Amino acid sequence: xxxxxxxxxxxxxxxxxxxxxxxxxxxxxxxxxxxxxxxxxxxxxxxxxxxxxxxxxxxxxxxxxxxxxxxxxxxxxxxxxxxxxxxxxxxxxxxxxxxxxxxxxxxxxxxxxxxxxxxxxxxxxxxxxxxxxxxxxxxxxxxxxxxxxxxxxxxxxxxxxxxxxxxxxxxxxxxxxxxxxxxxxxxxxxxxxxxxxxxxxxxxxxxxxxxxxxxxxxxxxxxxxxxxxxxxxxxxxxxxxxxxxxxxxxxxxxxxxxxxxxxxxxxxxxxxxxxxxxxxxxxxxxxxxxxxxxx
Numbered sequence: 001x002x003x004x005x006x007x008x009x010x011x012x013x014x015x016x017x018x019x020x021x022x023x024x025x026x027x028x029x030x031x032x033x034x035x036x037x038x039x040x041x042x043x044x045x046x047x048x049x050x051x052x053x054x055x056x057x058x059x060x061x062x063x064x065x066x067x068x069x070x071x072x073x074x075x076x077x078x079x080x081x082x083x084x085x086x087x088x089x090x091x092x093x094x095x096x097x098x099x100x101x102x103x104x105x106x107x108x109x110x111x112x113x114x115x116x117x118x119x120x121x122x123x124x125x126x127x128x129x130x131x132x133x134x135x136x137x138x139x140x141x142x143x144x145x146x147x148x149x150x151x152x153x154x155x156x157x158x159x160x161x162x163x164x165x166x167x168x169x170x171x172x173x174x175x176x177x178x179x180x181x182x183x184x185x186x187x188x189x190x191x192x193x194x195x196x197x198x199x200x201x202x203x204x205x206x207x208x209x210x211x212x213x214x215x216x217x218x219x220x221x222x223x224x225x226x227x228x229x230x231x232x233x234x235x236x237x238x239x240x241x242x243x244x245x246x247x248x249x250x251x252x253x254x255x256x257x258x259x260x261x262x263x264x265x266x267x268x269x270x271x272x273x274x275x276x277x278x279x280x281x282x283x284x285x286x287x288x289x290x291x292x293x294x295x
Contacts (some may be wrong), residue, residue, distance in 0.1 A: 024288035031284020037277030041093060048090030057087040059242040067260050076266045080256060085249075085263065089270050092244035095156070097274060100225035102160045107167035108218045112207065114168070115175025120183050120202050130176070133169040141166025142231055149237040159238055163228045167221050174217045178210035185209070212289045220282035223275035230271050246271050 025031050052058060062082035070077040076085040114133070118126040136144065141163075148162040182188065183206050191205045230247030232238040239245040246267045253263035 021285070021288045025284050028284045028287060030280050031287070034277045034280025034282075034284060037273060038281060041097065041274055041277065044090055045093040045097065048087070048093070052084070052087035052090060054091060057084050058091045058244055059083065067256065067263075069260075070262055077260070077262050079249075079252065079263055085266055088244035088249060089246065089266055092246050092249060092267070093270065093274070095239055095243065095245045096226050096229055096247070096271070099156060099160050099163070099229050100222055103163035103225045103229075104167065104218050104221050106160060106164040107171055107221070108214070110164070111168045111171025112175050112214060115172040115177075116179050116202050116207050118172065119176040119179030120198070120206060126176070129172065133172045136165070137169035141228060145228060145232050146235075146237060149232060154237065154240050156239065159229065159232065162232065163225050166228065167225070171214070171217060171221070174213055175207075175210070178213050179206055182206050182209050216282065216286040216289060219285050220279065222282070223278035226271065226275055226278070 060083065062078075065074075065078050065082035066080055068074055068078040068082075074084050074086065076089065079085055079088070114129050118129040144166045145162040148165060149158055152158050179202075188201060188205050191201050196205075229238060229245070230250065233245045233247030234251045236251065238247055241248065249267040250264055250271075253260075253267070256263050
């Protein structure tokens with residue numbers, strides 16, 4: 001009996017941090033549902049390039065088939081130019097989802113660097129970084145995006161940076177708070193004592209043990225990024241036509257809501273389902289990384 005107990009204890013100790021988080025994550029139905037939704041969307045987006053041809057099905061115009069209701073070879077119908085709405089939604093997902101993910105990665109990268117410096121050094125470094133973050137955080141993210149795109153022009157790169165800018169202050173704050181809780185730990189003092197430079201101490205010892213809230217915050221930001229991209233495209237500051245993007249599709253469908261509401265319905269559902277799935281994953285990761293929930 002004692003041998004079984006020791007074997008079980010040894011197995012528990014050998015379990016990696018990732019395995020522990022995954023074990024907690026699987027307990028949540030909502031988290032697993034979000035994972036299935038996002039994974040399905042990614043698979044559909046990948047397969048879309050095989051099923052639909054970009055030049056003929058996505059951006060190619062066929063006025064004779066314009067504004068056809070769902071059915072008759074077009075599962076979601078066609079738009080005002082005769083383009084297949086299903087094909088445009090699938091291809092548009094590549095831009096909406098991937099730009100949103102890229103924006104989160106950019107904002108997380110810059111937010112982690114700035115927050116780490118502010119939390120570790122404190123003093124004048126912290127004051128300058130956090131006051132600049134306060135200034136940017138006081139401006140609505142969508143306004144920052146509009147100003148940035150208006151100043152530097154429309155492109156996927158500019159759109160990614162425009163969305164990322166609005167998220168950097170909050171990620172900087174989360175990183176700073178997390179770093180401040182670990183910078184005075186004994187293992188950090190030991191690393192300093194053996195002569196490790198600040199770069200090693202910050203990124204190998206302090207930040208490595210402060211990532212949980214940062215990962216959670218970044219994951220939750222994916223849905224917001226997708227909405228921001230759709231909003232900028234909706235007002236004409238997103239991707240350039242005829243490139244498909246969900247917000248741009250909603251914008252072009254406004255004139256046809258009375259008689260062809262399906263033109264706005266399906267892009268809107270795509271945004272809603274993707275954001276819901278991303279938020280469910282973020283909530284699941286937050287709960288799985290909460291030490292109070294570990295058993």
